[in-house]
Amino acid sequence: MANTPVTAVRPPAPQPRDPEDADRPAGRKGKKHRIRQPLRHRLKRDKALLLFCLPGVLYFALFFYLPLAGNVIAFQDYQPFLGFKQSPFVGMANFTALVAEPEFWSAVSNTLQITAIQLLLYFPAPIALALLLNSLISEKIKRFIQTVVYLPHFLSWVVVVAMFKQVLGGAGSVTTLLMEHGVSIGNVMTDPGTFKFLITAQAIWKDCGWGTIIFLASIASIDMGQYESAAMDGAGWLRRIWHITLPGIRPVILMLLILRLGDILSVGFEQILLQRDAVGPDAAEVMDTYVYFHGVVDGDWGMSTAAGLMKGVIGFALILAANKLAHRFGEQGVYR
């Protein structure tokens, strides 16, 4: 191992890796005994691999970590012509100005309301659909339904909103049909009162089917013997779902719930942006659209970045907290 490192051969791979272990540095155990080659020799040895990583690393540096650092303008009175090197620092002034804005709090409140509605209505939908799909005996029917319900996931939000408009808009086909039978539902596409339910319905239409994939996989990994024994002991289908299927997919449900909690402040940005003007900002302004309209459109860079940063930090804290909570409940969570 300690011979001339320039011609050094890459060390043989450690034990066949368990896929679960892949993210750990390979061969951690062997490392103690191996004499490490100097860094510059290892760099030279892995030159080709490092070159492979270069475009990707550049991308993440320039379009992810640099903007991440660019969040300093939340503490600046940012002037585009000065750039963020010369714009004066103003401490927390942007944040104090932000929390004094009633519009900001209206956006926060809308966001939280939408999240709450979606947690109640949208989150359980894929679980219910997965249970329904799982109960289908015929593989043919099951596959057909899966093909149908996965499809909307691949449409853009523009298409989804356009489709909702042609069906439920003021002149939409179903609206007109109901009108002919004396039922008026008005124009739900522009009604601020029902807007939060409308976007939840759109989210369910688009992604409920897609969301079943992970639950179906989790259900499939439950031992069929459990169902058989339960059936022998007289448990009907409802009891089997309640006592076997649901506990079996509990870790996945909790994991997705945690991920959703970390995202509590982001609700369908493109989706809402597309419909904000039709409904009006009072009901449809959420944190992301607030940031967009006050920053890019109105040019209030510092304050809108402050709002974005606040959202990011709260989201990050929520993810950590929810993960802790999952561990408390004895579940795996997203990471350890």
Next chain:
Amino acid sequence: MSQSVATRLRAARSGPRPRKSNGRPPWMERPHWYGQGAKGLALIALTVVVLYPFVLAIGTSLAGREELNANGGYVLIPHHPTLEAYRVILSGGVVTRAAVVSIFITLIGTALSLACTVMIAYGTSRPGTVLAKPILLLVLGTFLFAPGIIPTYLAVQQFHMLDTYASLILPVLLNAFNIVVVRSFFQSIPEELYDAARIDGAGEVTVLFRIVLPLSKAVLAVVGLFYAVGYWNSFFNAVLYLNDAGKFPIQVILRSYVLNGQSINASAMGVHSIPPATSLQMAVLIVAIVPIFCVYPFLQKFFVKGVLTGAIKG
């Protein structure tokens, strides 16, 4: 009771039986007719709710003016289908241009994204590579934070990319999730193959092109299609970074015509007689989803596997 003993004996003899692909397991009770009926109704309702808007859009885009007027604006199945609306929007003009822009962005973007994804995934997948761990952390960090709209916009502005096609590709070039999927596939390739190639004197580039890529066609197809769908559907980045309406991709045009109700006038289309507005709008809508329909069968074949590897690893 005797039946239960028999079942248990059989289970003990052969271990857990594979789940039957067709037919009801013997222990499962016969369902009641009303249970079956409710399930059937639910499935039919589900199918109708998902497919109705598609059929309505296709039908309306093919219908003529009289039929639309007679039916109150929308038609499910036209009796005298005409391709007039498609002829108008695809005969040059705004929609044609936008479709060409979208195709161009999708092809170039997908090629670039896929190449960079494969490279960084391969570069970090070999055990013991120096710096692989920090690079991987760089990638995984994107799951935890988000830079936010404004700083990203300002970065794109600093790079002088506003109002260029590059702004539709480079800011969304890579996706950490896709990298993780490809990387974990590379790691599942038996180590012996790598060793054998290396003993034969192959360098990393040869190993990647001769050994790894030919084995990864399926996963590359999935990830490539995910990127392609992303580029084709991208809407907000165009609104954010582009001012020049001539560079708008199809989704932005779809929004202005269908959602914002901008009228499709004859001069924008370069023709004189115009089919009804609803037909034109629905034709634009269909143009915006046809590519998705074309790749969907391929996607469907692979994506469940692709999504799951990523979900479990990520």
